[in-house]
Amino acid sequence: xxxxxxxxYQYLNLLQDTxxxxxxxxxxxxxxxxxxxxxxLGKH
Numbered sequence: 001x002x003x004x005x006x007x008x009y010q011y012l013n014l015l016q017d018t019x020x021x022x023x024x025x026x027x028x029x030x031x032x033x034x035x036x037x038x039x040x041l042g043k044h
Contacts, residue, residue, distance in 0.1 A: 014040055 022035035 005023055017040065018035055018043050022037045025034050026032070027034055
């Protein structure tokens with residue numbers, strides 16, 4: 001099993017944070033409904 005500090009966990013935690021805390025928005029260019037959070041950063 002991978003360590004919790006593995007970069008894949010950082011990515012998965014970012015996705016979970018977006019699902020849990022994100023706000024629904026509509027893309028201005030495509031009209032697609034998106035879920036987003038402000039100011040999150042992943043370093044890979």
